[in-house]
């Protein structure tokens with residue numbers, strides 16, 4: 238499908254647009270595949286890993302604007318890689334990873350921060366943010382569309398970090414948390430032209446009218462959430478659209494509507510990123526696919542110049558209760574947390590958040606619909622914990638819990654082990670020789686996939702139904 242002529246015409250005046258080169262990259266059929274590793278699961282620089290990451294072994298990250306991004310030589314069948322399901326990496330378009338520069342060049346990430354990712358599903362930016370901030374910082378991942386919020390929750394769960402809260406709210410609901418966040422990321426819903434090369438079907442949905450509609454919606458989203466950003470706080474705005482109305486136009490609108498300071502980023506010339514300037518001192522960064530190794534993307538950072546401090550109101554609602562001594566003693570052996578935890582109960586579920594974030598939960602609960610806070614550890618059945626999947630794939634899980642290894646490093650038949658891992662991930666019946674009884678972790682290449690319960694004569698597969706792989710192959 239050709240790029241719409243009216244889009245091409247509208248881009249004529251935009252910096253570094255080159256019609257021939259732009260059309261050529263869209264017709265070339267070239268596709269770029271990139272992933273971002275989870276530094277809390279895949280350690281070691283240069284990278285050591287198996288599965289689809291194996292060809293990368295020994296290499297350093299090579300997406301230039303992030304420590305964690307890798308281009309892959311081709312697009313593997315990710316769905317059949319057990320390490321994807323273990324949350325070891327996230328499949329993400331390379332240009333989007335520029336978020337890392339926007340955050341780290343503006344913020345001291347060693348400080349405890351409160352960050353809101355407002356338009357977060359399916360979780361690309363949120364999982365990245367979780368790899369950039371320290372473990373005492375809070376990342377609130379929000380998605381307004383319910384079905385998409387569930388996908389977000391799944392991806393955040395697999396990423397395994399305890400310092401997250403997933404919410405399902407409209408942007409305007411955040412206005413009640415006045416001056417609360419240090420950073421707000423708005424990866425706005427947009428007309429999507431930047432992804433035409435990856436998803437040609439999006440070309441059919443593109444129209445000038447939709448660009449207008451998107452820019453109005455973007456204004457509304459920013460205006461709705463603006464009160465929640467504290468004075469001096471950072472707004473990171475991004476789209477995957479080429480249209481000036483959604484990019485430079487939004488910078489202009491922000492500048493005339495709110496008191497902001499533009500933030501300039503240092504970008505290496507060889508990255509191929511285009512810096513645009515609006516109103517002399519606002520800066521935006523454009524990713525043209527004929528100039529960078531990535532898809533179309535735009536990002537701009539602003540500091541909020543005026544605003545007040547956060548004044549916590551008296552919280553009416555606190556739906557959580559602390560664990561009793563006995564309950565805490567039951568969960569303790571399952572945990573090996575790298576940080577101090579706040580353990581609590583929500584309805585029947587036992588949960589864990591970093592201790593440093595304990596006071597934030599009632600504040601958020603008061604104003605938002607929380608889908609998930611921290612890591613779900615499990616439920617109690619008498620004196621026994623029924624462990625939750627989230628615990629198995631979290632960074633809190635005790636590594637000394639009994640486990641079955643589906644691929645001991647360097648031994649066994651890798652194909653057979655992978656088949657077994659896929660059987661597990663499809664939630665099929667497993668046939669294994671396990672002498673002991675009880676809960677066990679299933680491990681693949683040293684990474685937790687989830688739980689089984691060995692009963693002596695058979696094995697129960699506890700992989701969550703809603704996460705299971707449905708496809709054959």
Ligand code: SAM
Nearest residue numbers: 356357358359360361362381382385424425426
């Ligand atoms: N940040 C995500 C990531 O990196 O994986 C991608 C976000 S996507 C570009 C924009 C998101 O905004 C979508 O999930 C969409 O459902 C959501 N959205 C749509 N309409 C919205 C609205 N009116 N307010 C807030 N978010 C909206």
